[in-house]
Amino acid sequence: MPSAATLVRRPHAALAAMLACQVGLHACAQGVRLAAPLNVLAQGRSAWSVGLVMTMFAVFPALLALPAGRLADRRGYHLPVRLAAGCALAGTLLAAATQNLFTLCAAAALSGAGSGFGMIAIQRSASRLAGGDTERLRVFSWIALAPAIAGLFGPMLAGLLIDHAGFSAAFLVLALLPAATLLAAQAVPVEPPRAPAAQAARKASAFGLLRLAPLRRLLFVSWLVSLSWDVHGFALPLLGVERGLSASALGGILAAYAVASMSVRLLMPLLAGRLVRRTLLTAALLLTCAVFGAYPLLRSAWAMAACAAVLGIALGMVQPAIMATLHDLTPPERHGEVLALRSMAIHASMAAMPLMFGVLGSAVGAPVLFWLMAAALGAASVQALRIGPQRG
Structure with a gap:
């Protein structure tokens, strides 16, 4: 694993790895976003069931956002991204094994949570690659490419697989994306230990920031x-x-x-x-x-x-x-x-x-x-x- 000092010496390699990680997590969620409701409709279920599945993509990221942010502040990049990839991997494998309303809701919730959880850790760590205002804008311009790339790639991949190999194969191949995220994350340096100010911030309310x-x-x-x-x-x-x-x-x-x-x-x-x-x-x-x-x-x-x-x-x-x-x-x-x-x-x-x-x-x-x-x-x-x- 690269050392923390590598973050300064190799910012481009770390940024590329973070971009790849976010593409993997987001493309998985976008692929499931297409495949899950189509599967619900293919089973002859109602529009209400489709709405339930689609709601899962947003509800769980909202509920888990604050714990995810605090974990990223406390533990840095790697643990949150591993948990995010693990959620997305578990959701897609569950849907690949069997497709019913429960497993499709679980796939939506887990892939949505993985994408949201990972995005917080990736965006937080990306800011540490920048040495100033101009560089920070440049870094986030690159990071902002990830959702655009994933939004094109994930649904296209899922659609082609559904048409040519079926839903189980589509979910199984989508599971490879968070697995690839786990590999790409190894190129991101480990952060140094938390400073005393960060320990104190842990006790403060996140909503206090709104002041x-x-x-x-x-x-x-x-x-x-x-x-x-x-x-x-x-x-x-x-x-x-x-x-x-x-x-x-x-x-x-x-x-x-x-x-x-x-x-x-x-x-x-x-x-x-x-x-x-x-x-x-x-x-x-x-x-x-x-x-x-x-x-x-x-x-x-x-x-x-x-x-x-x-x-x-x-x-x-x-x-x-x-x-x-x-x-x-x-x-x-x-x-x-x-x-x-x-x-x-x-x-x-x-x-x-x-x-x-x-x-x-x-x-x-x-x-x-x-x-x-x-x-x-x-x-x-x-x-x-x-x-x-x-x-x-």
Whole structure:
């Protein structure tokens, strides 16, 4: 196992290993996210059963986020990532062995928890590879590539395997991804022992961090950014149906988002030295606000695809800026806890908001959902201007 000093001498190797670990865990969860509900439907079960399985992906990461963050602060990278990979591995193997509603819910819960648990440890340790503000933005730009890569690779792998080899084979191959994560984690150096400040932080309440006004504003902005993608994913099909768009046209619109998001994340490490984070954050929120305001006014698939591409650019830029600023605003010994607070808010929202979207969508229609989100993002841009001063 590499020594702690290697973290400084070989940051690129450690960063590549962390990126591989997050891709493995996230691609596994995304593959199960496709395979589990399809399996439920193949068994002839109701839409309620599908909803139950999908809820498991968000509920368990929300419940386990705070223990995961504290464990990462206390024990560093390796133990949390091993536990995360173990959860995902157990869930996929259980689903490979037998498929019923219980095992599919367990697979969803364990793979979702593994992805969320691992993400907290990976993001916390990644910040320690950076020597300054510019380098931190660059590091999180690379780390932000992992969900984009996994979001394309995991479902594609699962879909091909389901079509050609069946559900059991799909779950079994998906289990290889967290197994690969365990191997890739060996390239990440072991952290030095905890400092006395970290021991004291263990006794403090994680929610006490919310007394820091800049951090509170940033967590609100982070939640809204996550919510905006959920609204987009929910309301776009409704709007597309109202406009008479085909399923392939809607798929092309979502693909435009994915390509643009991945492209801007590839460019950001090269441009990090020229970017001012608060300006970047505010500009991205205003751009996202404009996209949500324009969507309901569009009629053609090409215009919506252009809007989706702009949204991909905006949200692709904003994620690394949020993560870098989050680490600046928080004491180093409590990075895991603040990442846990962010994860709790996002996953609780993922579990609860679809029902609210459904009620609102039925009551006021998809265009109003877009405009409500635009108004919230406009308010968030004002909060982004007030984030500061940064720590240290």
